[in-house]
């Protein structure tokens with residue numbers, strides 16, 4: 001088994017792509033959603049409503065294929081950078097499930113892996129819950145389970161900013177010339193409960209990414225906004241706002257004629273993007289008479305892939321300087337104890 005040692009003596013012998021997972025057929029949809037929502041304060045009606053979104057796409061979420069595509073792009077990029085480590089893949093909510101992947105890793109003799117989590121920002125959902133998933137998967141495997149460290153979030157990495165700026169630029173360029181110059185850019189991210197936002201850096205990080213992307217494109221402050229999509233939960237619980245559709249209504253009322261919606265909160269064009277933006281938000285924009293374009297996500301953009309390689313190489317001690325732009329430093333490698341606590345139950349100290 002190949003292994004890469006770091007300057008501090010830690011030896012990694014695998015990379016583990018860690019993601020959300022999604023159904024790959026109509027019969028997967030309900031059990032997948034039950035996995036997502038187990039123990040969460042989300043009404044059954046919401047589950048059934050979202051099931052219909054998935055069923056309207058044949059019960060198949062694109063997210064698993066997008067993970068396969070990312071691995072297919074990452075493997076040669078790692079090799080080219082001299083990192084000779086195998087890439088495994090496990091999900092939180094659907095096959096391949098993390099405990100099965102870790103079992104395989106243990107059988108292959110992996111002692112320590114570096115997890116790349118498909119989440120660019122810190123929150124319970126995107127950070128701690130994945131660390132808990134990894135912990136539970138290790139418990140399920142037992143003594144032979146590999147140790148796992150997680151790669152830092154990259155919300156302010158110059159390549160993440162550049163890739164998203166390119167995606168927004170492409171969407172703006174695709175608008176009719178007469179409305180392009182005054183188009184509004186609505187950056188979107190998954191809404192989370194205020195209680196989750198209050199105990200993480202989620203909104204602060206998102207705002208910084210948007211600010212940096214807008215700055216790179218010289219979009220003035222009054223022509224962009226950070227808004228939220230895909231609200232879940234109980235109707236009475238406060239979640240981050242404004243919702244993208246309400247926001248489109250507000251900008252249309254203020255005289256805007258064209259909008260680009262840019263899902264900077266996500267790394268690939270998965271179901272929340274295809275349904276909540278390409279169906280719902282687009283329909284609302286049409287009702288409002290707005291020209292509408294949806295910017296792409298990073299996906300397998302070569303510069304996103306090379307950034308991931310760089311973040312891995314950081315942890316191998318092969319990169320002299322961790323890169324970050326804007327007002328904040330590169331995020332921590334190892335989460336402190338109080339990082340992104342679970343808002344649904346008191347945090348264990």
Ligand SMILES: CC1=C(CCC(=O)O)c2cc3nc(cc4[nH]c(cc5[nH]c(cc1n2)c(C)c5CCC(=O)O)c(CCC(=O)O)c4C)C(CCC(=O)O)=C3C
Nearest residue numbers: 020022040050061063118119125126190192232270271272
């Ligand atoms: C912050 C965040 C990210 C970004 C970070 C990351 O990438 O992890 C994210 C990503 C995603 N969310 C996804 C799908 C869903 N999220 C749900 C529910 C929820 N998401 C939440 C937050 C986030 N979600 C929260 C606070 C809930 C409420 C329940 C809970 O507290 O956990 C539900 C349940 C139904 C509903 O009510 O919407 C579904 C189906 C998919 C896969 C899409 C596909 O299948 O292609 C992806 C990548």
Ligand SMILES: [Fe+2]
Nearest residue numbers: 125190230272
């Ligand atoms: Fe979600």
